[in-house]
Amino acid sequence: MVRVGVLVFPGSNCERDVQTVLTQYAGIEPELIWHTKIDLGKYDAFVIPGGFTYGDSLRAGAIAAHSPVIEQLKKMAKQNVPILGICNGFQILVESDLLPGALTTNSSLKFVCKRANLVVENNTTPFTSLFKRGEVISIPVAHGQGRYINDIESFRKLKRNKQILFRYIDENINGSMNDVAAVCNEQGNVVGMMPHPERAVALRGRLKVHDSRERLIFESLRASLSDH
């Protein structure tokens, strides 16, 4: 049986959304893990959801990055366990050095909530394996600090190793270097993305259904976990 853990910190906001979507659309029933629980051994994959952990004090994700549960998560990461950080989750992963680079204030200096068009650059991670390279998907963003930056040398390395997963097209929402919206680590098991894939999934109502291909982020996870 596949066990996926969704980390919950003081200030996390999107854990229930992620849980709902994984349950309804990927056939996975994840468990919410309160941050003080530090025995992560029994889980096959992790999601760090969006929110404002610790009120974004100091820098977004900075405080959560130093919590004991993240220290344990680093051990899991070394064992190639798939880990997805969404929005604040991505910020926590870069602050804890599980992912390269940094996320800083949007170039507009304002929080932005809108749909973003993304192009898929890499389809080899556990969260992107079912996509086609070059396909365009549409996922809502909602953040004030989503501008991805890195030094030139590290950036060259990222590109060489194909660690850039999604890039903004049509409009660079936040001024990220090279329009980067999602990256992974060298190993390819830890992924961080600013857009919220759980929100791209079908709205509970009529209207244009924006879900279709975006669900593959979660279905890719299930596929890669059942390969074990």
Add this chain to the structure above:
Amino acid sequence: MSSITKAEDQYMRKKLRRKPSKFELDVISAEWSEHCSYKSSKKFIRKFPNQSKYVLQGVASDAALLDIGRGYVLAVHIESHNHPSAVEPYGGSATGVGGVIRDILSLGTRPIAILNALRFAPIDHISERQSQKSRWLLRNVTKGIADYGNCIGIPTVGGEMEFDSGFSNYCLVDVAAIGISKRNKIVPNTSNLGDVVLLVGGETGRDGIHGSSFASKELNSEDRSAVQIPDPFTEKLLIEGLLEAVDKGLIKAMKDLGGGGLSCCLSEISVMLSKGLEIDISKIHVKEDGMSPSEIMISESQERMLVVTSQKESKNLLKVLEKYNLRYSIIGSVKGKKNLVIRDRGKVIMNMPSLFICRAPLIDRRSAAPKSRSVKPVPQFGMRPTDIANNILQLLGNPNIAGKEWIYQQFDYDVGIRTTLKPGEADSSVISLENGKFLAIKLDGNSKQCNFDPYQGTLNVLSEVCRNIVSTGGNPVAIFDHLQFGSPERPEIFWAFKQTVQAIIDYCTFMDLPVVGGKVSFYNETSEGPIKHSPVIGAIGLIDRSEWIMQPGVSSDESIFIIGNTKDEMGGSEFYEATGNKENGRIPTVDLNVDRLNSKAVLKLIRGNVVRSLHDCSKGGLAISLCEMAMAGENGLQVYLDRVPNTCSTIYDLIFSESPSRYVVGTDDSDGVHRILSAIDGLKYSEIGTATSKGSDAILYHTKMGGPVTLSHKSMVRSYGRLGTIMEQNSLS
């Protein structure tokens, strides 16, 4: 500092039969402020209808709960922070969000959506200094609401704005919130002798002292000590911690601390529980040492909740609070005698019947209708098609009408994955509910029309807000309100308040709508005088099926119908205001029978599955409605204005009049629409045109115009984006 009047002082001495101490005076002062006691307004707002099959019976709380089916209940609250926001817009508006969220939390419901209604002086077109100030206020109010709401993870799903010179050097910031819970999980609000009383959340400090009495007098200077400081992270912990405690049955009663701080909270909860409270204020966790007992009692430090639990469950409650690192202090217990007893380090410094503190003597205010205004002659406007087109485009770019994207894109409107119709997408916000239904919710106001005639103006606002619910497919089930005026000590202001109340009573009684929540805010004045009468009305509607959710974008080849009659009713209209004709015209009047007939007709069309797009007519009239439908659908349209049912004297009246009770319907089954509407006795409707192809122009025809009025998609979108352009161009001010 006490704001007790001479009459209140005499009443107090008579009832108490002694002179109150300074401490007692400070406590009573806070609760007897207009803001907390409603001493001028209570007598009138008591008469609002508040019963319906949707209103939950037998609930002990400040506001009604709605039974929305399948075991779920809904709570709604609205609050404003006008005075603080005018001085410190960021903190004032942020704490406004905090306050209304805690109101929702008090009932044990989970807050699921926030809306706002904002009023400022114009951000353009008046003196540069004034516009700059308005832009500064708008910028910071938006950021205040955004930062707070986004941090606590509750979506801001909708809003409404009005710009009017009547708000110079001021602003109205209304925030509304809804919460949901299972019926059997709400806080029972009963209590027994010996129950434990705790203060949970932020520390008590000197911020916000005299906030409620500040709100009960005119704004004369920049009194910064009375502005409260926001901490949304603590609020988030309060939400999660207290809801977990409620879910575990650990909370017997709960109340948030808002205006008047502990003074109001303790006395009010004591009355609600019909029990006494004995509190020792030296036990309270404080921000700074050396605070006097008065300061502690009237402080309006934010993010604090009063919680009552049984002795038996108190350990379990503390475990939950500690899990979330929430600070708390055990400050007292529930007693049998219905007094509020306050101790300081064990010594009694106050001992008074709670009912006495809560029931400020009501004040009979004088009211007098203003002299009737003379109706000025109607102006002439350019009749060439290009003149008319330019006037439409200018109106589209008027900040009262233009797109509000610049504002709502700063709000996270998606968190919670319920938001089905997002801000700017349709006439009201629509969110999905746990019981499979959908909720439509909207706020509306129109200070221009309410100032012309508070009775008719308020009827118009009620008609408009309900129309906005129907336009997304909702069946209106409840109303809530925030009535905002200048000083009630001015007879013509108090007269306007009474007229507004009567309009709400009349409309809601006729439409069978209960008023489930609301507030009254007086003393909205600056050195320039009172604000225009600003009742803000909220409506809630239910949509049973997702197929019935409607939005305004027309698709190619749809046939366009209008329901409702258009008359010469340009008074208070956006067009007349924009063209310098503030004193001209008659304001629209609502015919209650027609209003109900037209709304029911639209709902019938929706149930008959013949509606593909839907929009109401309101600010800016029919011309604006049609442009908005074209832009939303990214399609052109051709409309034959001669076919619009009307009694108008000129083209301008026809296209810009804000006659109520009108809807524009797009359909791909015009036979079906005719069949359903023709069977409705007395309904005025007509087929007026068609939608054309993607990206095409919007074209209006009328035999009295020299030629067609043509509006390109590009020019409409450019005008409609003007509010964003103004704010971006002036980003440093």
